[in-house]
Amino acid sequence: MTPCRLCGSASLVSVVDLGATPPCERFLTEAQLEEPEVTYPLHLRVCTGCRLAQIPPLITPEETFTEYAYFSSYSTSWVEHARTFVHGAVERLGLGSGSFVVEVASNDGYLLRHVADLGIRCLGVEPSENVGRAARQAGVPTWTAFLDPATGASVRAGHGPADLVVANNVYAHVPDVTGFTRGLRALVADDGWVSIEVQYLPTLMAGNQYDTIYHEHFQYYTVDSARAALASGGLRLVDVERLPTHGGSIRLWARPEESAGEPGERVAALLAEEKAAGLHELSGYAEFGARVARVRRDLLAFLLDAARQGRTVAGYGAPGKGNTLLNHCGIRPDLLPFTVDRNPYKHGRFTPGTRIPILPPERLAEERPDYVLVLPWNLREELVGQLSYVHDWGGRLVFPIPELEIVEVNP
Structure with missing residues (x-):
């Protein structure tokens, strides 16, 4: 069994076994119907050490995201969600014409176009060549790359540190959690902010949302495990919001360790809820x-x-x-x-x-x-x-x- 990708523990316990499936975004052409398809086990386990829920990293992000079938702008409600977030973040953080915003996994520019409309300098870092091309055609500056510490350092060297780094619906998609988090740290200014939206495991389980378990999603977060993941790359969780998106998500607000301060009340409240539900142990996973x-x-x-x-x-x-x-x-x-x-x-x-x-x-x-x-x-x-x-x-x-x-x- 593959050890935990966050803490290295060999003690992982089964949560649900969904058999074996092909990668979920590998849509077939008519010619490919005559060819064999490779399937991979889809088995969710939870680490008894750091409590990160995860599936084995059997496919690489390069296999999935170099050419990608998902374009965010086709969802009207998702574009509106992004617009609302941008305006709220600008007000919360006091961003203006002198600020710089980076979005990681920026897709087709669905979010950054709202940043650009406010006259704020921005850059997307998007691994999929076809989707990034669509963003550039829509007028959103986009760099085609996977985020790691080297990419983060290159963006910072070329464009300066970001006042806000956004990473929506990507933190589950990276098998190297620590390396990706270090990339976020490299992007963000020493007094800047990182905002991450990711599906919330307790809501996934409570709502039987098992179809959101697939090979693109390498891990599934509680606030407890997200806090540990952020810390592994030099970021501290300071606030969290619950969101209705994707059946139930959380927005994590993090800052560099040296400027973060203490976590807010909402972090403590959700940690207490998780503990009461048995998700800081194993009992909460038994009936899923x-x-x-x-x-x-x-x-x-x-x-x-x-x-x-x-x-x-x-x-x-x-x-x-x-x-x-x-x-x-x-x-x-x-x-x-x-x-x-x-x-x-x-x-x-x-x-x-x-x-x-x-x-x-x-x-x-x-x-x-x-x-x-x-x-x-x-x-x-x-x-x-x-x-x-x-x-x-x-x-x-x-x-x-x-x-x-x-x-x-x-x-």
Whole structure:
């Protein structure tokens, strides 16, 4: 067994075993349907030493992120979330025209464009060549690179230290947690701030959100384990916010050790909640596997019953998390003939492992399925509005997580 990537302990305990799946963003072309697919174990364990929940680092970030299928700007609610964060951070930190903001894993510029609109100098550090190219075409300065201490030092040498470093939905994606954190420290000014958004493990478990366990996510954080990870690279956690994004996330505010001061009350409050839930030991992880099995059984029972009754089902969305769900449940085109997605990059491709065709959104109205299985369930509020037209033919939406729910939509 691979030792803990944060503390090196060999004592890791199973939380849930999801079998073996292909990497979740490795969407297939039609030609690739005739080729073999490599699958990798997807087994979440927790370290009994530092309590970092993690999967083995069986694929490298280079394999996943050099060419990437996810473009953040296709989610209207996510762009608005970024805009709200930028304006709040500018006010909180007193940023202005003389400030410098760096975002790590800046994707297609969905966040930094709001920084640029305020006249604040900014730079994205984005590892995916195709996504970074889209950001530059949109006018957001972007450097194509993976963050490590050397990259952080190079950016600092060329552009100066950052008053704010943003790392949203990337801290789970790096197998070298300490090296990445040292890269953040190299970027940020000695009196600057680092803001990190990452999915919150207690919420993931409480909401049965096991589909967010996939090979891109190497670890899953509590406030306790995030505090330890930040400290390994010279940063101290000083504040934390709970967020509704991705089914439940936290925003970590950290500063360099020498200027951080003591953590605030919200850090202490969440640490106390985690301890009471048994997540600083092992008892809090014991029942998660059984709840995951129930989600799988309920979804399969629904799809099988629909097929027996001659009812049609189509999917909405082709997110990475959906591929964990589809593969774990063994769902193939006989039960889900196609799914649709707003991202043109995915059109004409097929989901990894399950090989379900991905089509443009217009196909829903053409095919008029009885049920639409919503795979990006975390965007529920946004998608219920977008999919209101399903009511025109009496269709209903199906949300598989946190538990199976069939929803009537209003016009």
